[in-house]
Amino acid sequence: MGCLAGLGWFILLVAVVNIEAQNKPPIKINSKCLGNLLRVDVSRLGGSFLEVSVVINNSSIILTPSVSSQCGFTIKKDHQGNAVIYASIQNCFARNVDDKAFTTKLGLRLQSDNVVEDEFYLMEDTCYYSPWAFREIICRPNYMEVSVRSEVTCPSGTKKDDWNSLKPAHRSTTSDWQVMFQTDDEQLPPINISDARKQGYAFLLTEGRLVFRAPYGQPESFSTEVNGVPVETVHATIFSRQSWVVLMVDLVAACSMDEGLYNESGYMLWETPEMLYPNLDGQQINVGLQGQLVAQPVAEERGYIVGKQNNTIQICIPENAEGRYRKSAVEDDLYEFYVYHLYLEQILVDEDRVETRIRSLRTLATPLLPSPIFAENQTVLEENMFTVYLGDVPEDVQLAAVHLNGQEFTVPLSVSSFIITKVVHPNNTHGYKLKVPFEDPVVLQQFSKTDALHYILNINYTLTVLPEKDLYYHMESVVALVTDVSPPQFxxxxxxxxxxxxxxxxxxxxxxxxxxxxxxxxxxxxxxxxxxxxxxxxxxxxxxxxxxxxxxxxxxxxxxxxxxxxxxxxxxxxxxxxxxxxxxxxxSTTELIMCSTDGRMTVVADLALAIPNGGNPARTNLRDKYCGPKETDGSRALFSFSLNSCGATVKLNSENVTYENEIFYSKKLLRPSQVVSDNAKERVTMQCTYPLSGLHRLFSVHRFESDAAGIGSLLHTTHPAAGLQSPTIQPTSALTTTLATTTLSATRRATGSYKPALHPPSRYVKVTRFRYPTNTRFRYPANASYRYIWPTLNKGVRQSLQTKLNAAHI
Known part of the structure; x- marks a missing residue:
C-alpha cells in the first residue's frame, strides 16, 4: 500500500426523512444532517415523556444513557421542553453503504399520564458524507469518537514510543483483535475487543474505516490540564498478530472539558488547547451554534471573537448570538441564563499533509443572571384611570393572574371593568398594560387633611415560567393624587x-x-x-x-x-x-300667593274684575278692615300678613289646617265728586293649607313650626252685583292643593274661576310663642292649639266654640 495524503475534501449533505405513525401525530419531527452528525428535533411534546429507541430488523433497542454514550447518541431537552437527538452517522446501528450513505431509523414513543395508549412514531433519515478526513474526531457531551482510515500509512518518522507500544502486541499469542490502553503514566495490559465492549467501549470496522468510541469518565481514560484547560484523553491501540506480522492502529481522542466562562462584557468564553495532537499544524477554524458552522472571518463579522493566547484557542460567543437559547428561572427572584450549543471544527494537517478534523460540540451555560421586570406608572389624571405598564417580561414568562388590592383576577380576564393588554417588542420581550378606572370598586381611596384625594392600587402580578410553570410574583403599588378635590359645583x-x-x-x-x-x-x-x-x-x-x-x-x-x-x-x-x-x-308674575316659612301669607292679586269701575285697588282690604295692601297699581294689589291675623279663619280636618282670608273693596271716605259704578263681578279668596303631621304645638306657642310648606290657593269666584263690601261671603269652589308651576293668567269664568296657588316650599317653618294671661277672658284665638285642646272638650262646648270662631272669622 502506498502512503496517502490529504488532498482536499468535499462534503455532500442530503437528508431523506420518512415519518410513519399509527395515528396523525400531534408532535412535530424535523431532522437535519450536520457533517458527520444527524440531528433530530422532536417538538410539541406537551409535557409527555419521550422514549427513544433504535429500530433494527423490526426490533428496537431503547437508548438508555449508557447505550447512548457507547453507541454515539446524545439525547437532551432544550429550553422549551422539546427533545433534541444527536446521532453519529457511524453509530452502532447505522446502515452503511460504501462509507458514504448512513441510514439511522429511530422509534419515538410518546408516553403521557392522560393517554390510555402510547403514541409511537418511526423516523428514518439518511445522511451522505464524503470525503472523509484521514482522521475524524468528535467530542460530544457524553462521549469521544475517533475514526481513521483502515489503510496503512507511511509515516515520515517513527519514534521510540511507537516501538514501545508494539512490544506487548508482539508478545501476544492470539490472532484476535485486542486493545491496549495507555494512560498518562503507564501502559495497561491488552484485553480482547469483546471485553472492551462490555466495559462500554465501541469498536466498529467498516469497509474503509475503523471507529473507536469511549464514554467520558472511563477508568482507562485520564484527565489533565493543558495550558490551564482541563482535558480528557483516551489512548487506545488495537492490534492483531498474524504469524510474525502485527497489525496495529493507534487511536487517540483528546477533548477539552472546559465548561466556559461568562464575563461582564456579555461574552461566553470557551477554550481548548491549540495542540492536543502532536505533530499537527496548519490549523483552520470554523465555528457556530446549533451545528451550523461558518468560517472564522464570517463568525467574527457576527460578533464572535476567535483568538489565541498561551497556546490556547479562545472562542468568545456574544450574548445575543444567533442560535443561542435563553431561559428564565425562579430562585426567590427572577433570573435568566443563556445556553450555547457550541460547534467548533478544527482542521489540522501533519508534515505529510495528512488531515485530521476535530469537531467539538459543547453545551455552555451562563450562571443565573438577574432578569429584572419593571413596572411603570403611566397614569394620566385626565383619563380618570390607572395605567400601569409591566415591562421587560421574557418571552418564556407569561402573566397568569393579578391581585388588585387583595382581589385575584385570572388572565385572560372574564367580564371586568378593567383591561390587560399584551405588548410585544422586537427584542423577544413583551409587556402588559393594565388599565383600571379610578371609580372601580377595587381601587382604594383616602382623603388627606389638605383636601387631596389619593387613589391607591396595590398590584401583585403572578407570572409563570414556561414550560416548568414555576411561579414568580412581582408587586407594585401606584398612587394617583388628585389635589383639586372639592364638592361638585353647578x-x-x-x-x-x-x-x-x-x-x-x-x-x-x-x-x-x-x-x-x-x-x-x-x-x-x-x-x-x-x-x-x-x-x-x-x-x-x-x-x-x-x-x-x-x-x-x-x-x-x-x-x-x-x-x-x-x-x-x-x-x-x-x-x-x-x-x-x-x-x-x-x-315677574301677574298673580301669586306664597305661604312662607315664617307663617306669612303674601299675595299679589289681579283685582280688575273684583272692584267696581273707577275703583282704586288701594281701597281694598282684608276681612280686618285695617289690613290693607302694601302696594298697588292700576289693577293689582300686594298683601302680606301673618296667617293668624287680619281676620283669617281657621279650618281643621283630620289631616290639614287651612288659613283663609278675602279681599274686599270699601266705598267709605269717598268724596261726593267721586262716582264709582258698583259692577264688580268677582271676589278673591286666599288660602294656605298645612299638613297637621308637620306642625309642632299648633297655636300653643307664638312660634310657627312646620316640617312642610303650606299649599296656597287664590280663588276668583263670581260675585253678586252688590260688590265686594261684605266680609260674610264664602268661597264657592273647593280647596285645592295642586302646586302651580307657571304664573297665573287673568282668565276668568262666567260663573266662577279658579287659580291654583303659587307658593315656595318650606324646609322648617316656625311662629313666635304666644301665651294667654291668666286673668284674660277666654276667647279662642286663631292660633289656638286644636290638636291638644279640642279633643278634651265635650261635644256641646266644641259646637259652641266653633260657632264663636266662625262668627269672629278666626
Whole structure:
C-alpha cells in the first residue's frame, strides 16, 4: 500500500426523512444532517415523556444513557421542553453503504399520564458524507469518537514510543483483535475487543474505516490540564498478530472539558488547547451554534471573537448570538441564563499533509443572571384611570393572574371593568398594560387633611415560567393624587320659567351626594317635585320650574320678586354639608300667593274684575278692615300678613289646617265728586293649607313650626252685583292643593274661576310663642292649639266654640 495524503475534501449533505405513525401525530419531527452528525428535533411534546429507541430488523433497542454514550447518541431537552437527538452517522446501528450513505431509523414513543395508549412514531433519515478526513474526531457531551482510515500509512518518522507500544502486541499469542490502553503514566495490559465492549467501549470496522468510541469518565481514560484547560484523553491501540506480522492502529481522542466562562462584557468564553495532537499544524477554524458552522472571518463579522493566547484557542460567543437559547428561572427572584450549543471544527494537517478534523460540540451555560421586570406608572389624571405598564417580561414568562388590592383576577380576564393588554417588542420581550378606572370598586381611596384625594392600587402580578410553570410574583403599588378635590359645583342660569343647573361630571364626584334640602336628588324626587333632570356619563342637567318645591322668595313687589334655589352637596358617608350651589334670579308674575316659612301669607292679586269701575285697588282690604295692601297699581294689589291675623279663619280636618282670608273693596271716605259704578263681578279668596303631621304645638306657642310648606290657593269666584263690601261671603269652589308651576293668567269664568296657588316650599317653618294671661277672658284665638285642646272638650262646648270662631272669622 502506498502512503496517502490529504488532498482536499468535499462534503455532500442530503437528508431523506420518512415519518410513519399509527395515528396523525400531534408532535412535530424535523431532522437535519450536520457533517458527520444527524440531528433530530422532536417538538410539541406537551409535557409527555419521550422514549427513544433504535429500530433494527423490526426490533428496537431503547437508548438508555449508557447505550447512548457507547453507541454515539446524545439525547437532551432544550429550553422549551422539546427533545433534541444527536446521532453519529457511524453509530452502532447505522446502515452503511460504501462509507458514504448512513441510514439511522429511530422509534419515538410518546408516553403521557392522560393517554390510555402510547403514541409511537418511526423516523428514518439518511445522511451522505464524503470525503472523509484521514482522521475524524468528535467530542460530544457524553462521549469521544475517533475514526481513521483502515489503510496503512507511511509515516515520515517513527519514534521510540511507537516501538514501545508494539512490544506487548508482539508478545501476544492470539490472532484476535485486542486493545491496549495507555494512560498518562503507564501502559495497561491488552484485553480482547469483546471485553472492551462490555466495559462500554465501541469498536466498529467498516469497509474503509475503523471507529473507536469511549464514554467520558472511563477508568482507562485520564484527565489533565493543558495550558490551564482541563482535558480528557483516551489512548487506545488495537492490534492483531498474524504469524510474525502485527497489525496495529493507534487511536487517540483528546477533548477539552472546559465548561466556559461568562464575563461582564456579555461574552461566553470557551477554550481548548491549540495542540492536543502532536505533530499537527496548519490549523483552520470554523465555528457556530446549533451545528451550523461558518468560517472564522464570517463568525467574527457576527460578533464572535476567535483568538489565541498561551497556546490556547479562545472562542468568545456574544450574548445575543444567533442560535443561542435563553431561559428564565425562579430562585426567590427572577433570573435568566443563556445556553450555547457550541460547534467548533478544527482542521489540522501533519508534515505529510495528512488531515485530521476535530469537531467539538459543547453545551455552555451562563450562571443565573438577574432578569429584572419593571413596572411603570403611566397614569394620566385626565383619563380618570390607572395605567400601569409591566415591562421587560421574557418571552418564556407569561402573566397568569393579578391581585388588585387583595382581589385575584385570572388572565385572560372574564367580564371586568378593567383591561390587560399584551405588548410585544422586537427584542423577544413583551409587556402588559393594565388599565383600571379610578371609580372601580377595587381601587382604594383616602382623603388627606389638605383636601387631596389619593387613589391607591396595590398590584401583585403572578407570572409563570414556561414550560416548568414555576411561579414568580412581582408587586407594585401606584398612587394617583388628585389635589383639586372639592364638592361638585353647578353652573346655574336664570330662565323665564325657573333656574337651570348643570354639572359636568368629575371622576370623584361620586364621593358626595346631591340633595335638595335633606332629600337625595334622584329621578324619582325630580318627578315628584316637577323638576326636569337629565343625567348621563358626561353631565347632569336639572331644570327647576318657578314655584316648585325648594325655592325661597325675597323682595316681593308688584314689579317682581327674587327666587332663590339651593342645591346642597353632602359627604357620602357622614351626610355632612360640605358645599352648595345657590342661585338667585329675578322673576315677574301677574298673580301669586306664597305661604312662607315664617307663617306669612303674601299675595299679589289681579283685582280688575273684583272692584267696581273707577275703583282704586288701594281701597281694598282684608276681612280686618285695617289690613290693607302694601302696594298697588292700576289693577293689582300686594298683601302680606301673618296667617293668624287680619281676620283669617281657621279650618281643621283630620289631616290639614287651612288659613283663609278675602279681599274686599270699601266705598267709605269717598268724596261726593267721586262716582264709582258698583259692577264688580268677582271676589278673591286666599288660602294656605298645612299638613297637621308637620306642625309642632299648633297655636300653643307664638312660634310657627312646620316640617312642610303650606299649599296656597287664590280663588276668583263670581260675585253678586252688590260688590265686594261684605266680609260674610264664602268661597264657592273647593280647596285645592295642586302646586302651580307657571304664573297665573287673568282668565276668568262666567260663573266662577279658579287659580291654583303659587307658593315656595318650606324646609322648617316656625311662629313666635304666644301665651294667654291668666286673668284674660277666654276667647279662642286663631292660633289656638286644636290638636291638644279640642279633643278634651265635650261635644256641646266644641259646637259652641266653633260657632264663636266662625262668627269672629278666626
Amino acid at each position: 353652573d346655574a342660569v336664570c330662565t323665564e320659567s325657573g333656574i337651570s343647573f348643570k354639572l359636568d361630571h368629575r371622576p370623584f364626584d361620586y364621593l358626595w351626594e346631591i340633595t335638595i334640602d335633606s332629600d337625595l336628588l334622584t329621578s324619582e324626587l325630580a318627578d315628584q317635585h316637577g323638576y326636569t333632570m337629565i343625567n348621563d356619563s358626561n353631565s347632569l342637567l336639572l331644570e327647576v320650574p318657578l314655584f316648585s318645591r325648594g325655592y325661597e322668595y325675597k323682595n316681593v313687589s308688584l314689579k317682581g320678586f327674587f327666587g332663590t334655589f339651593e342645591i346642597i352637596m353632602r359627604d357620602l358617608e357622614t351626610s355632612e354639608v360640605q358645599g352648595s350651589t345657590i342661585k338667585t334670579c329675578p322673576f
